[in-house]
Amino acid sequence: MDLASGFRLLLFGMTSLLHSCLLLYECKKFDGYEFPVYSTKYCPRNETEWNQRFSAINCTKDNGYMCLPNENITELLEFCYKYPFILIQEDICLYLRKRYSAVDSYNCTSFLSGCPNTSHVSYKLFEKHHCTSIGNGCFLAERSCQR
Template sequence: MDHLKRLCFVVFGSFLSSFILLYECRKLEGYKFPVYSTKSCPMNETEWGSRSSVFNCQSGSSYACFPNENITELLEFCYPFEVISIHEDICLFLVKDRSEVDSYNCQHFVQGCPTGFYTGATVYKYPSCVLIGNGCFLAEPSCQRFVIQMSCNNDNAGS
């Protein structure tokens, strides 16, 4: 009987985890390669390795996680370069119509702008490049003011 219970838990757990994965990640149309939305990008080397394993990118490509061109959604995909080289003071985003990454100068960020060369596989070291909200990078001064202003307005609404 114990074997039957374990089997049920394994089957149910597999079903539930694949349902959660489908809910969190949905395939997006209009790109030259498969691109999926995600709630967050990996925030450390272990998470990066796990997500990269799930995508199992083929030779000549690499797992990537960047915002879309409108800075409104995070995207996961296998990018057709083995190494994505990124210069200091730059965050990347994926442009839909070209299916290419493009650069965003982050020198004006309050904190977290990369201070040296890095690669797409180490973007987790610079979370400011993947923490987004309200159509902007949260490390941008104007984005923070908007978030603070919105929360103050909401606080006053109940008074």
């Protein structure tokens, strides 16, 4: 590959990422994590959107795509995690803890509805939308969450 071809490929990749960010209305990269983490207005709602975001932020079979709330439950974050997927227990939603750049668990048994009642895998999180529906620093499905 010559230099001009390499430059065009790099420019295309950067343009694709910017376009993907604009489609989500907001895309801001955060510092302080061990891997690139971006803000998003919403997490994928189906498998097609999941696969598009997986590709857009350059995840691989070795580092799977994730879209989770931050540890304060105030913002949704998307990133390629250090594992291809995570097995999630029933009654658990996930969030990303900044200090260790690690996914952590949140007991969702206080949700009015939508708390997963079976174990599931992280690449199917789009089926568990109550775990990514947030507002006012809480999960919207929580009894105590003020809308």
